[in-house]
Amino acid sequence: MKKQSFAPTMKDVAKEAGVALGTVSKVVNGLPVGDSYRVRVEDAIRKLNYQVNSYAQGLKAGKTYTAALLIPNTIDPFFAAVAYHINIALIKRQYRMLLCCTDYDPRQEQEYVVMAQQNKVDGIIGLTYNPGLIVEENTPFVAIDRPMGPKIPCVACDNFGGGQLAAEKLADLGCKHVAFLRVGSSLDNEPNKRKAGFENGCLSRGLSCEMKIINDGAPYEEFETFLSEHIRDGKLAFDGIFCVTDRLAWLVLGTLRRLGQRVPEDVQLIGFDGIRAFGSIDYHCSTIVQPISDIAEMCVDLLLRESALAKPPLVCLPVTYAYGGTTREP
Amino acid sequence: MKKQSFAPTMKDVAKEAGVALGTVSKVVNGLPVGDSYRVRVEDAIRKLNYQVNSYAQGLKAGKTYTAALLIPNTIDPFFAAVAYHINIALIKRQYRMLLCCTDYDPRQEQEYVVMAQQNKVDGIIGLTYNPGLIVEENTPFVAIDRPMGPKIPCVACDNFGGGQLAAEKLADLGCKHVAFLRVGSSLDNEPNKRKAGFENGCLSRGLSCEMKIINDGAPYEEFETFLSEHIRDGKLAFDGIFCVTDRLAWLVLGTLRRLGQRVPEDVQLIGFDGIRAFGSIDYHCSTIVQPISDIAEMCVDLLLRESALAKPPLVCLPVTYAYGGTTREP
DNA sequence: GAAAATACATGTAACGTTTCATACATATGT
DNA sequence: ACATATGTATGAAACGTTACATGTATTTTC
Numbered sequence: 001m002k003k004q005s006f007a008p009t010m011k012d013v014a015k016e017a018g019v020a021l022g023t024v025s026k027v028v029n030g031l032p033v034g035d036s037y038r039v040r041v042e043d044a045i046r047k048l049n050y051q052v053n054s055y056a057q058g059l060k061a062g063k064t065y066t067a068a069l070l071i072p073n074t075i076d077p078f079f080a081a082v083a084y085h086i087n088i089a090l091i092k093r094q095y096r097m098l099l100c101c102t103d104y105d106p107r108q109e110q111e112y113v114v115m116a117q118q119n120k121v122d123g124i125i126g127l128t129y130n131p132g133l134i135v136e137e138n139t140p141f142v143a144i145d146r147p148m149g150p151k152i153p154c155v156a157c158d159n160f161g162g163g164q165l166a167a168e169k170l171a172d173l174g175c176k177h178v179a180f181l182r183v184g185s186s187l188d189n190e191p192n193k194r195k196a197g198f199e200n201g202c203l204s205r206g207l208s209c210e211m212k213i214i215n216d217g218a219p220y221e222e223f224e225t226f227l228s229e230h231i232r233d234g235k236l237a238f239d240g241i242f243c244v245t246d247r248l249a250w251l252v253l254g255t256l257r258r259l260g261q262r263v264p265e266d267v268q269l270i271g272f273d274g275i276r277a278f279g280s281i282d283y284h285c286s287t288i289v290q291p292i293s294d295i296a297e298m299c300v301d302l303l304l305r306e307s308a309l310a311k312p313p314l315v316c317l318p319v320t321y322a323y324g325g326t327t328r329e330p
Numbered sequence: 331m332k333k334q335s336f337a338p339t340m341k342d343v344a345k346e347a348g349v350a351l352g353t354v355s356k357v358v359n360g361l362p363v364g365d366s367y368r369v370r371v372e373d374a375i376r377k378l379n380y381q382v383n384s385y386a387q388g389l390k391a392g393k394t395y396t397a398a399l400l401i402p403n404t405i406d407p408f409f410a411a412v413a414y415h416i417n418i419a420l421i422k423r424q425y426r427m428l429l430c431c432t433d434y435d436p437r438q439e440q441e442y443v444v445m446a447q448q449n450k451v452d453g454i455i456g457l458t459y460n461p462g463l464i465v466e467e468n469t470p471f472v473a474i475d476r477p478m479g480p481k482i483p484c485v486a487c488d489n490f491g492g493g494q495l496a497a498e499k500l501a502d503l504g505c506k507h508v509a510f511l512r513v514g515s516s517l518d519n520e521p522n523k524r525k526a527g528f529e530n531g532c533l534s535r536g537l538s539c540e541m542k543i544i545n546d547g548a549p550y551e552e553f554e555t556f557l558s559e560h561i562r563d564g565k566l567a568f569d570g571i572f573c574v575t576d577r578l579a580w581l582v583l584g585t586l587r588r589l590g591q592r593v594p595e596d597v598q599l600i601g602f603d604g605i606r607a608f609g610s611i612d613y614h615c616s617t618i619v620q621p622i623s624d625i626a627e628m629c630v631d632l633l634l635r636e637s638a639l640a641k642p643p644l645v646c647l648p649v650t651y652a653y654g655g656t657t658r659e660p
Numbered sequence: 661g662a663a664a665a666t667a668c669a670t671g672t673a674a675c676g677t678t679t680c681a682t683a684c685a686t687a688t689g690t
Numbered sequence: 691a692c693a694t695a696t697g698t699a700t701g702a703a704a705c706g707t708t709a710c711a712t713g714t715a716t717t718t719t720c
Binding site: 340351352355356382386387389390391 | 708
Binding site: 019020021022023026032033034037056058059060061062 | 697698699700701702704705706707
C-alpha cells in the first residue's frame with residue numbers, strides 16, 4: 001500500500017505533465033511560466049483532478065488563512081449576527097472561519113484559545129465576557145465589545161453613547177419616569193457602560209430613573225414581579241423603559257402586554273443591538289443599533305494587519321437610533 | 331533571520347531537554363516513555379511553552395480533525411440551532427468545526443465544497459437546498475434534511491410524519507377547515523414532504539384543507555392578503571393553520587393578531603422545527619419538534635465512521651409534538 | 661558470570677508544498 | 691562563429707511532525 005490517500009500530489013501532476021515539481025507549483029500559484037508548460041500542467045491538473053493540500057501549504061508558509069471566532073453560542077441572535085458578519089469579512093479576504101462556541105464556560109474558552117494556537121490559526125476574534133482569559137503575547141487576538149487588557153485591541157460600539165442616546169430619545173418623546181432593565185453576568189465585573197450612559201443621559205435631561213438588574217442565573221419572572229410591583233391602579237410607574245439588549249426588550253414587551261400595559265401608548269420601550277429577528281416587523285422594537293457589519297470589518301482589519309500597532313487601539317464605533325414600533329413615532 | 335515564527339518546535343524542546351526528537355513526540359502523544367525522560371521533556375515543554383503544530387500533524391497523518399459545516403447563514407434560528415448542535419457533537423469527538431455560510435448561493439456552496447477538499451477537512455456536513463451541488467466521490471459528505479443523491483447519506487427528521495402529526499393534532503383539537511402555509515424556494519424542486527404529510531393527514535381525518543405557498547422572493551404580505559381574503563364578517567374561514575416552519579408561524583401569529591383573530595381561541599396554529607426563540611414563552615408556538623441534537627449526533631457519526639457503508643443510508647428521525655400556547659390545550 | 665532477551669531512546673525518512681540557487685537553452689552582441 | 695547575457699525550467703532543501711528500523715543499555719536466565 002503505497003499511498004493511503006488517493007488524492008494526487010504535485011509530484012503526480014509533474015510526472016503526468018512531464019515537467020518539474022517547481023513548475024507545477026508556479027502554475028498553481030499563478031507565477032510566470034512558459035505557455036507550453038502552462039497548458040501541459042493545466043491539462044494534467046484537470047486530468048488528475050488535483051487539489052492543493054493546504055495543510056502542506058500552511059506548514060510551509062506558517063500561515064493558514066484561517067481565523068477562529070470565539071462566541072458563547074450561535075443561538076443568541078446577536079452572536080449569530082456577529083458570526084455572520086465576521087464570516088463575510090473574513091471571506092472577503094480569502095480567509096476561512098473556525099467557529100468556536102464556548103457556552104460562556106471559561107475553561108472551554110481557554111481550551112479554545114490554546115487549540116487555536118495549536119491549529120496555527122492566523123488569529124482569534126473573541127467575544128467573551130471572561131476577564132481571566134489568558135492570551136499569549138504573540139497570538140493575534142482582537143476582542144469584541146469587552147477590553148481584554150492593555151495588549152489586546154478591542155472593537156466595540158459606543159455603549160456609553162448608546163445609553164445616553166436612549167435616555168435622550170425617551171426624554172424627547174415626553175417620558176418623565178423611566179426604568180433600566182438588565183441581565184447581568186456573574187462573571188463580568190466590569191461596570192456596564194450602557195447603564196452608565198443611560199444614567200448620565202437621564203441626569204442631564206432631568207428624568208427620574210430606576211434600575212432593575214437581575215443575575216444571569218435568575219428567572220426572568222423577576223422582571224415581571226418588578227414591573228407589576230410598580231403598577232398602581234392599573235397604571236405603570238414608568239412611561240419609558242430601556243432594556244440592555246433587544247432580546248430582553250422582546251421579553252419585556254411580552255411581559256408588559258401580559259400586565260395590561262399598551263406599548264407604546266402607556267409605556268415606551270427601547271432596546272439595544274439592532275437585531276432584526278426573522279426580518280419581521282412583528283418582532284421589532286425601537287432600538288439603539290450597533291454597526292455589527294462595521295465592527296466585523298474592523299476586527300478583521302486589525303487582526304490581519306501586517307504590522308502590529310505599537311499601542312493596541314480601543315475602537316469605538318458610533319451607534320444610531322432606529323424606530324421599531326415600541327416608541328411613540330413617527 | 332533564522333526563524334520567521336517564534337513558536338518553538340519539537341526540535342527546540344528536544345534540544346532543551348537533551349533528548350531525541352522522537353522522544354518528545356512520544357511524550358506529546360502520550361506514548362510510553364521512561365519517567366526520567368518524561369519529566370525532562372515536560373519541563374522543557376512548559377519552559378518553552380511549546381504547542382504542537384497541527385498543520386504538520388495533519389500533513390503527516392492525512393487527517394485534520396476538522397469538519398466543515400455548510401449552512402446558508404447563522405441568522406435563521408433553525409440554522410443557528412443546527413450549527414450549535416453539530417458543534418457540540420464534533421467537539422465531543424475532538425473535532426473542530428469550520429463554519430461555511432453560503433447565503434443560499436449555489437456558486438458559493440460549490441466553492442466551499444472545493445475549499446473544504448483543499449483544506450483536507452475530514453468531511454463536510456451540508457444543509458443545502460442545492461440539488462446541483464457536485465461532491466467528489468471520495469469526499470465524506472453527509473446531507474441534512476435533503477437527500478443529495480444515491481451516493482450520499484442523508485439525515486432528516488420525519489417530515490412527512492410531522493405533517494401528518496400536525497393534521498392529526500388539529501383534528502383532535504376540533505378543527506374542521508385548515509390551511510397550510512409555506513415559503514417555497516425557487517431553487518428547490520423537490521416535493522415538500524411536510525405538505526404531503528399534512529395533506530395526507532387531512533384526508534384521512536376528513537379536514538378540508540387549503541394551501542398557500544409563496545416564493546422566497548415574494549413579500550410576506552401575501553400571507554396577510556391571503557388570510558384577510560378568507561375573513562368574512564370578521565370570521566376567518568380557517569380554524570387551524572399549519573406553517574411549514576416556526577419562523578413562519580411567528581410571523582403569521584403577528585399577522586393573525588393584526589387581523590383581529592385570537593390565537594388559539596379563533597384559530598389554532600402549529601409550526602414546525604421546535605425552535606425556542608430566546609428561551610422565552612412569549613415567542614413560543616405549538617410545534618412539531620425536530621430532534622436537532624439527535625440529527626447532529628447522527629450526522630457526525632456517519633461522517634466520521636471508519637468504514638464506508640456499502641449503501642449510504644437515509645436516516646429518518648422521529649418528530650414529536652409540543653404545546654406552545656397557540657393551540658387550545660391543555 | 662557470560663550469553664541471550666528485553667526495553668527503550670535514537671535518528672532518519674516521509675508527508676506535500678514553496679523557494680532558491682543552479683543549470684541549461686536560447687538570444688544578443690562583436 | 692564565438693563569447694556573453696538573458697530567461698526560465700529544474701531539483702534539492704526545508705517547514706514540523708510521526709513511525710519505523712536501528713542501536714544501546716539494562717535485565718534475565720542457566
